[in-house]
Amino acid sequence: MARSILQGSSRLTWRSSCMSRAQLAPRIGAPCARAFASKPVFEEKHMVGLKVNGTRMMDTLHATCDFGKAHPYGSGGPTETGMARLTLNDDDKKVREWLRDELIGLGCKVAVDKIGNMFAALPAQENGLAPIMMGSHLDTQPTGGRYDGILGIMAALEVLRTLKENDIQTRRPIGLVNWTNEEGARFPKTTLGSTVWAENMALEEAWDMKEVPSLAQDSRNLCNVKQELQRIGFLGDVEASYRAQPIAAHFELHIEQGPILEDEGLKIGVVDRAQAYNWFEVEVTGRDSHAGTTPFNLRSDPMVAAASMITQAKRVAEAHGGLATVGIIQALPGSINTIPHTVRFTLDIRHHETAALKQQYSATHKEFESIADSQGKNVNFTLKIWTLNEATKFDEGVVDAIEASAAAALPAAEAAGGKKLFKRMVSGAGHDSCAVQTRLPAGMIFTPTRRGMSHCPDEYCSPEDCELGAQVLLGAVLRYELKDRRKA
Numbered sequence: 001m002a003r004s005i006l007q008g009s010s011r012l013t014w015r016s017s018c019m020s021r022a023q024l025a026p027r028i029g030a031p032c033a034r035a036f037a038s039k040p041v042f043e044e045k046h047m048v049g050l051k052v053n054g055t056r057m058m059d060t061l062h063a064t065c066d067f068g069k070a071h072p073y074g075s076g077g078p079t080e081t082g083m084a085r086l087t088l089n090d091d092d093k094k095v096r097e098w099l100r101d102e103l104i105g106l107g108c109k110v111a112v113d114k115i116g117n118m119f120a121a122l123p124a125q126e127n128g129l130a131p132i133m134m135g136s137h138l139d140t141q142p143t144g145g146r147y148d149g150i151l152g153i154m155a156a157l158e159v160l161r162t163l164k165e166n167d168i169q170t171r172r173p174i175g176l177v178n179w180t181n182e183e184g185a186r187f188p189k190t191t192l193g194s195t196v197w198a199e200n201m202a203l204e205e206a207w208d209m210k211e212v213p214s215l216a217q218d219s220r221n222l223c224n225v226k227q228e229l230q231r232i233g234f235l236g237d238v239e240a241s242y243r244a245q246p247i248a249a250h251f252e253l254h255i256e257q258g259p260i261l262e263d264e265g266l267k268i269g270v271v272d273r274a275q276a277y278n279w280f281e282v283e284v285t286g287r288d289s290h291a292g293t294t295p296f297n298l299r300s301d302p303m304v305a306a307a308s309m310i311t312q313a314k315r316v317a318e319a320h321g322g323l324a325t326v327g328i329i330q331a332l333p334g335s336i337n338t339i340p341h342t343v344r345f346t347l348d349i350r351h352h353e354t355a356a357l358k359q360q361y362s363a364t365h366k367e368f369e370s371i372a373d374s375q376g377k378n379v380n381f382t383l384k385i386w387t388l389n390e391a392t393k394f395d396e397g398v399v400d401a402i403e404a405s406a407a408a409a410l411p412a413a414e415a416a417g418g419k420k421l422f423k424r425m426v427s428g429a430g431h432d433s434c435a436v437q438t439r440l441p442a443g444m445i446f447t448p449t450r451r452g453m454s455h456c457p458d459e460y461c462s463p464e465d466c467e468l469g470a471q472v473l474l475g476a477v478l479r480y481e482l483k484d485r486r487k488a
């Protein structure tokens with residue numbers, strides 16, 4: 001049943017007469033040449049009443065979730081499953097092929113770069129200009145849901161469909177990008193595709209990255225990124241670079257993945273920043289000895305030190321207005337009646353200001369030193385840096401366009417409730433838009449997430465909220481284009 005929805009939209013409704021010209025067009029992501037040359041570009045008045053089709057978008061979203069659906073929950077309804085669409089696996093191949101056909105059907109030329117990022121844009125008045133892109137990702141966690149990343153791509157596609165069917169002509173092309181391996185689950189680097197495109201990681205290093213054994217089909221024979229890109233037919237020939245494939249601005253609709261919007265009864269988050277975050281591995285060493293025969297005053301117990309460090313990391317984070325999380329802990333040798341000689345734990349600390357995170361880190365480190373000292377001279381610790389990520393400040397022009405669009409999409413509700421149903425907010429998680437913003441303008445829109453739950457099968461955003469998010473995306477992109485045109 002679901003598959004017929006897919007074919008209905010891609011094959012019947014959106015067949016494009018300029019498809020063959022599009023395939024010949026020389027420039028990446030751009031534009032089939034027919035290009036509506038004689039048509040006037042849209043004006044502000046054309047935005048009045050312009051609406052995305054929420055039903056069509058949700059039908060497409062759920063139909064494409066057949067590629068990789070897993071982990072049924074609830075009463076077992078057709079959309080009550082999670083997802084296991086690991087990047088570059090067979091289901092990712094299928095959904096990519098479907099997306100490519102769909103975009104070609106809309107009149108776009110699809111370009112694939114050397115890390116498998118897919119770019120496409122509708123024809124516009126000036127096809128040589130860098131496109132305004134709407135991007136996110138189609139890969140999921142092994143026990144992921146139907147919305148993280150997927151909603152952003154489906155909303156982008158719905159915006160393109162809406163522009164096409166309403167014959168909206170823009171000066172600068174508007175398009176879609178599907179970034180490779182945002183999740184970093186199968187290949188352990190989050191936002192891999194956008195990071196390589198931003199030239200913040202070398203292509204060869206990304207290509208050589210091996211899949212993690214726990215998610216490999218054959219853990220004795222691990223594949224790397226390049227082999228898998230080749231196998232599924234998405235090792236493109238376009239340079240993976242923001243210089244080769246520039247973007248005028250990047251808009252990303254994403255579920256919040258946290259509880260704030262729902263808790264505050266809000267509908268849209270206008271994301272103007274993303275948190276800085278650091279990952280460390282802390283190793284605390286002491287002396288292993290017998291649990292029954294060693295009195296407290298003669299112990300060098302790294303576990304007691306580690307326990308204090310963990311609670312103190314939280315206190316320091318609270319005092320600085322940041323966050324601290326210990327997700328993995330390991331004690332060696334791991335025996336009930338032996339005081340461990342080594343305890344290792346991971347530490348994830350976050351703050352929305354990079355400078356404040358540095359202060360939080362220094363204060364945490366100082367606390368760790370005094371805790372280790374208090375446990376006697378045989379207790380020591382080392383702190384290994386795994387990753388340091390600075391805070392992202394999204395582009396004001398992009399954020400303003402999103403905010404104006406949210407204000408336009410939510411006026412009735414605002415009047416009724418007497419309060420705004422959107423607000424500016426910080427992203428707690430990293431996203432492809434953060435990688436884009438290191439080079440070119442980007443911004444994000446958040447939708448509410450049921451109970452703040454994400455990276456789980458029953459991750460959920462209501463159809464109404466998804467539609468509203470897509471509507472804000474449409475309005476934001478058009479407002480940005482209009483402003484950009486007036487500046488030109």
Ligand SMILES: [Zn+2]
Pocket residue numbers: 137148149182254
């Ligand atoms: Zn995501």
